[in-house]
Every structure is written in C-alpha cells, then in structure tokens.
Amino acid sequence: MTRQPLLLLDVDGPLNPYAAPRLRRPDGYRTHELMPTWWAERQTRRAADGVAKPLRVWLNPAHGPELLSLPYELAWATTWMDEANALIGPRLGLPELPYVRWTELFGEDPDGLHWKTRDVVAWAAGRPFVWVDDELGPQDAEWIAAHHPGPALTLHVNPRVGMLADDFAALRDWAAAA
Numbered sequence: 001m002t003r004q005p006l007l008l009l010d011v012d013g014p015l016n017p018y019a020a021p022r023l024r025r026p027d028g029y030r031t032h033e034l035m036p037t038w039w040a041e042r043q044t045r046r047a048a049d050g051v052a053k054p055l056r057v058w059l060n061p062a063h064g065p066e067l068l069s070l071p072y073e074l075a076w077a078t079t080w081m082d083e084a085n086a087l088i089g090p091r092l093g094l095p096e097l098p099y100v101r102w103t104e105l106f107g108e109d110p111d112g113l114h115w116k117t118r119d120v121v122a123w124a125a126g127r128p129f130v131w132v133d134d135e136l137g138p139q140d141a142e143w144i145a146a147h148h149p150g151p152a153l154t155l156h157v158n159p160r161v162g163m164l165a166d167d168f169a170a171l172r173d174w175a176a177a178a
C-alpha cells in the first residue's frame with residue numbers, strides 16, 4: 001500500500017481562528033485558556049510586571065474527527081510544536097501526532113520566506129504534502145515548487161474564520177488527484 005500524503009497543520013489561524021472579532025466566537029467553537037511555552041515567553045518579555053496571561057484559544061471539536069477522516073497522515077507544523085499534542089490534540093480528539101521542530105521560532109528568512117518554510121520542506125523529505133497555514137504567501141509556494149521533489153500544496157486559511165467545509169473538500173480533492 002502506498003503511503004498517504006502528509007497533512008501539515010498549523011494551529012493558530014486554521015484551527016484557532018484568532019483573528020475573528022473578539023466577542024464573536026465562530027459557531028461550533030469552544031474557548032480555552034492555555035499557556036504554551038512560546039506564548040508564556042513572549043508575554044513575560046512584554047508584560048511590565050513579567051506575569052504571563054493565558055492565551056485565549058478557540059477550538060472546534062468537530063475538526064478532530066473531520067481531520068482524521070481525511071486520506072492523509074497528520075502532523076503538526078505549528079509554533080506549539082510538541083505542546084500541540086498536550087494542549088490542542090486532546091481537545092479536538094486527535095491522537096499524538098508527529099511534529100516539525102523549528103530551527104528558529106519566528107526567525108527572519110534572508111529571502112523573505114515564511115520562517116517555517118525551509119524546515120517544512122526539509123521535514124517532508126520529498127513526501128507529498130499539503131500544508132495548511134494562514135501566513136503563507138506566493139513566494140513560499142514558489143520556493144516549495146522549486147525545492148520539494150514531490151507534489152505539494154499550500155492551503156491558505158483565513159484566521160478570521162478558521163478551516164471551513166471548502167477547505168476539507170479541497171483537501172479531499174487534492175488527495176484524490178495526487
């Protein structure tokens with residue numbers, strides 16, 4: 001049996017529609033107050049009193065089963081790294097997933113690529129993948145097409161709404177065609 005393509009998942013944007021209006025949690029989502037390491041470090045640096053406030057995260061529990069029903073192998077491609085397994089996955093009903101470990105969180109890229117892009121391509125190691133994220137630009141898609149030997153798709157999700165039925169349909173279509 002051939003291996004399924006990888007589905008690389010960002011958390012903030014696709015699964016947590018953080019940019020939705022503050023008082024309008026999208027339908028189907030639940031509110032969580034979480035303290036991932038990347039957030040705690042950032043908050044402690046910025047807060048005058050050095051005390052980190054938790055991060056409000058909206059998650060839709062229907063997304064876990066929907067993701068698991070797709071013909072992909074799931075993996076995290078998020079700032080949360082392994083903490084996505086501890087803090088996000090269980091709230092969506094997802095099992096422990098492999099994750100991309102970043103060379104440098106929020107690092108500046110000399111060619112203007114997203115700070116995740118080179119690590120994602122290295123991690124995929126030639127396997128077909130779809131990468132779901134809210135911050136990728138055409139320069140990332142072009143770089144991936146030039147440097148990744150297998151088929152790949154970057155799927156942009158609007159962080160005001162998170163993943164929608166159309167995104168899941170696009171993922172099924174791409175896997176069927178790949």
Ligand SMILES: [Mg+2]
Pocket residue numbers: 010011012013014133134135
């Ligand atoms: Mg994001």
